[in-house]
Amino acid sequence: MKTFKIANIEIKNRYIQAPLAGYTNFSMRELARRYGAGLTYTEMTSSTALVYQNQRTFDMIPKATEKGPVAFQLFGGNKDEIIKSIPLAENFGKYDILDFNAGCPVKKVIKQEAGSFWLTKEEELYDLARSMVEVSSKPVTFKIRLGYSSENKNYSRVAKLLEDAGVAAIAVHGRTRSQMYCGETDYNAIKEIKELVSIPVIASGNINFDNFNDIDRIVNADGYMFGRSSIGDPKIFEDLINLENGDTIREYTKEEKMEDIVTHLNLLIDEVGEITACKLMRGFAVMYLKGLKNIRPYKNELVQACTKKEYLEVLNKIKNND
Numbered sequence: 001m002k003t004f005k006i007a008n009i010e011i012k013n014r015y016i017q018a019p020l021a022g023y024t025n026f027s028m029r030e031l032a033r034r035y036g037a038g039l040t041y042t043e044m045t046s047s048t049a050l051v052y053q054n055q056r057t058f059d060m061i062p063k064a065t066e067k068g069p070v071a072f073q074l075f076g077g078n079k080d081e082i083i084k085s086i087p088l089a090e091n092f093g094k095y096d097i098l099d100f101n102a103g104c105p106v107k108k109v110i111k112q113e114a115g116s117f118w119l120t121k122e123e124e125l126y127d128l129a130r131s132m133v134e135v136s137s138k139p140v141t142f143k144i145r146l147g148y149s150s151e152n153k154n155y156s157r158v159a160k161l162l163e164d165a166g167v168a169a170i171a172v173h174g175r176t177r178s179q180m181y182c183g184e185t186d187y188n189a190i191k192e193i194k195e196l197v198s199i200p201v202i203a204s205g206n207i208n209f210d211n212f213n214d215i216d217r218i219v220n221a222d223g224y225m226f227g228r229s230s231i232g233d234p235k236i237f238e239d240l241i242n243l244e245n246g247d248t249i250r251e252y253t254k255e256e257k258m259e260d261i262v263t264h265l266n267l268l269i270d271e272v273g274e275i276t277a278c279k280l281m282r283g284f285a286v287m288y289l290k291g292l293k294n295i296r297p298y299k300n301e302l303v304q305a306c307t308k309k310e311y312l313e314v315l316n317k318i319k320n321n322d
């Protein structure tokens with residue numbers, strides 16, 4: 001099994017749970033880990049909200065009981081707040097890697113001069129990265145895009161300046177900000193970055209079980225992130241490990257999917273309480289059920305389930321239906 005290191009942290013394989021806002025809370029990270037993911041990320045967390053002592057934001061920081069390695073991802077547009085939020089996060093929780101989001105394309109985030117807006121100000125980005133490395137007791141990594149737009153693809157300069165600032169690894173979503181989440185991912189550009197820097201490079205963008213080997217042949221990255229392809233399919237990590245080992249890929253059976261939905265729901269209930277958990281679970285449950293036969297009527301019932309009892313009733317019906 002190919003492994004790699006981020007600073008002194010051993011990552012046991014190349015298969016990484018990508019950060020996904022609204023999804024990668026503790027429950028999703030835990031399922032990814034149980035199926036073997038080498039590294040998981042939190043969703044992006046506002047440095048401003050931490051500085052203003054927002055309790056719900058503090059709850060997004062991994063707890064000491066979480067088995068690592070886990071990367072905690074910060075975002076923000078104000079350097080002073082970002083720097084101030086780091087000791088707050090370190091005092092409150094426990095994580096192995098501090099990641100910074102310099103890739104998010106959504107308007108709400110760009111308006112705060114955060115996310116991929118950082119790619120438009122290289123000097124400030126270098127200054128921020130250096131200060132983060134100085135203040136953080138954990139290795140600092142960055143997640144970037146190829147540039148702000150197709151006319152401004154500055155990924156080579158950005159990757160180099162982050163390496164010079166002391167950043168321990170770079171994750172690259174192979175699109176520009178203006179592409180948002182659609183259009184072609186440029187794997188050759190990620191390969192260029194991999195050849196340019198000597199710190200680990202993690203590739204992201206439309207990677208799934210079926211195209212993994214082809215993408216790996218192009219990029220030869222140290223690690224690969226699985227985002228949308230892992231929602232409702234934590235078993236993808238086991239499959240990738242088996243693929244690399246040349247072992248048989250087990251079927252993700254209906255029974256196992258049902259069990260995983262219940263495990264996921266129970267973990268979510270512990271994390272956020274039953275009402276919120278049941279709402280959050282809707283997005284996951286439909287994805288877990290993808291590919292099962294005769295499932296449509298039950299999907300509608302599941303997305304209306306408001307309590308654990310209601311979820312279990314629908315899942316029972318699915319179990320007994322052939």
Ligand SMILES: Cc1cc2nc3c(=O)[nH]c(=O)nc-3n(C[C@H](O)[C@H](O)[C@H](O)COP(=O)(O)O)c2cc1C
Nearest residue numbers: 018019020021043044173204205206207226227228
């Ligand atoms: C719903 C959603 C939420 C996301 N949230 C984050 C986030 O919080 N932090 C981040 O760095 N990237 C975030 N991303 C980007 C993903 O990590 C990933 O780079 C991108 O989706 C491409 O990979 P994929 O095709 O495997 O999903 C998000 C993407 C989606 C679709």
